[in-house]
Amino acid sequence: MQKYLLLLNLAVIVLTVNAVVEITDFFPFGVSHGDQYLESGDDTSSAKQNLLISFPFFGYNHSSLWVNVNGAISFNAPINRYTPTCAPVHHEYRMISPFWADVDTEFEDPTPGSSITYRESTDLADLQKAKNEIVHAFPDFSHIDLTWTYIVTWYNVTFFRDIPTRTIRNTFQAAITTDGRHSFAIFYYNKIQWTTGTASNGHHEKGTGGTSAQIGFDAGDSHNRTMLDVSCKDSVINISSMSNVEKPGVFVFRIDSAEIIKPYTLPPPVIVQEKLECPPNSIQLRINESVCYSFHPALSQFVIAERECNSFGASLVSLKNKYTSVYIPQLANLLFKHLEVEQFWINAHRLIDENTFEWTNGEDFVFTNWKNNRSEEKVINECVAVNLEKGFWKTEDCFARLPFVCEFYGEGKKVPQTALVLEEFPDLPNYIYETGVHQTFMKILDKGDRQ
Structure with a gap:
């Protein structure tokens, strides 16, 4: 019997076949916005990033993180694994994975046209954008006073083995944010054209098949984890047309407690409410x-x-x-x-x-x-x-x-x-x-x- 608990196998909703988050609707990114480039590499990670604050995640507070080439942010150690586990990870892999798959930038210098960038931000515009997404997903947090955010963008990245002339590319972004007590993750997906590297049994030209990308969160304790139900499936290629907040390509989660919390999907309170019929037994x-x-x-x-x-x-x-x-x-x-x-x-x-x-x-x-x-x-x-x-x-x-x-x-x-x-x-x-x-x-x- 498996001893781990899948806290939330989130059933995402397909909204519109060709809908995505436009790049202009991402958090601003790139060196012109104060980002750092992640060095080119295969299965590599950033240096340890010491944070300005203590970030709550899965009931633990973290003062540092790593940005990983392979579509993940980790808190206890860098991640060099290129094939998602599709099962609970080890302690050192406590992670947030907007798209854990075999990204490869080894043969491409980072440029404004193709790169992985990251920054720590207390900029008011970034905080307000994060708050807007949180309040849309969790209306009861309308008074939250965010103080910090961390933004990582995978822009026009391809799969292993990296071929610079390859046109099949993925673009997605993760932002984590907190008021010091409550914390949230926001995922944006623009174009997603591949799911799998060739070393994960993916097609060498199409980047599909094999063990597809995983999206979600893992506490690294063999117990508490959350995966979107398209994780490790071919259908993850459609993630930019899906959502848990009724906005194609957008996902928002509360992540500070031992249980990842999905959006309430409740309407914000208004003075005049439309009368609705309550279901039986209520x-x-x-x-x-x-x-x-x-x-x-x-x-x-x-x-x-x-x-x-x-x-x-x-x-x-x-x-x-x-x-x-x-x-x-x-x-x-x-x-x-x-x-x-x-x-x-x-x-x-x-x-x-x-x-x-x-x-x-x-x-x-x-x-x-x-x-x-x-x-x-x-x-x-x-x-x-x-x-x-x-x-x-x-x-x-x-x-x-x-x-x-x-x-x-x-x-x-x-x-x-x-x-x-x-x-x-x-x-x-x-x-x-x-x-x-x-x-x-x-x-x-x-x-x-x-x-």
Whole structure:
């Protein structure tokens, strides 16, 4: 039995047959923008690059990296392997691989027309471009203050064995960025015309077949890794027409934690929301009719509850205003009262910074509902639960087993059948929602009024 865990085998979406990221839409690159050339070579790497900051990746902080000819950035050592492993890598290969394949520049001096270039940047234009991509992919990070980015560009590179006159070329770019706490990777793909070097059993003229390129992330611990599902397949040649953010040739990931996080694909909040039909086993509130909520009675530890929500495109509920802090606990009390528990999980914790509670997506608290209007910061517990009877927040041991509520945006989700809805309790009256926080929040209907 294989002992490693494929955390995310991301199913990318083919958007448009001929769509790519235009070079003008890349982060600016080349020596005229302050880049360094990577020296010509086969299976070579840059010198160790000491960073201005500590970069969080897969739960580790790194103060240096290597840029590798073969389409990867590594953190523990340079990489000279030319054929992707298509399996977990060794510790020294902790890596980000926008296109791990047998790139060869041995017989071509780097020029503006064909080269591998890289730079460390704190330039405001680079940071703003990175932020734009992050906010598009992760709307809840609209207030992130990025401080650093590192940009590597493989421009018009060919495969082993390098023939300078060869016209089959690939162009792609990777940018990693951070605010010092959260970090992200952005991949851009322009033209991708080959997937495999001849030493990896690729066709000597076409550069296809054999062991094709791998795209993804690996912690180098034989356990935590992420690969796009086109990795090591012939179809990776179509990567420039694919995306995980609905923009052909663009991929964005959050990469600071032990689990690579794919985009939420949630619409940013707006004042007026289009009403959407929530799927079976979920409900919506009038304050925002594009958000759905589901109630799960399985007594679960905090991380397990969050992963259960993630499994169908949701997250643990965030109670970010008075309205939801009244409605959600009262509904939860109705649905969970048979469990003989006093609390349920919300998606707040202080697992990253013991002095700061935050939502799971990294957003700071604005609204809170602590008992006695104060945070229980002196308590050792790291996760946050909500009292079913009174609705106040309380720190709780993350290993406690509690029911939980999930929230998600839009339609198309398949909520587990185990989620509870009021109709499952024939001894309870039927309820509908009334408008306004200060009104009675549910109205009892006679059985004859039920639909």
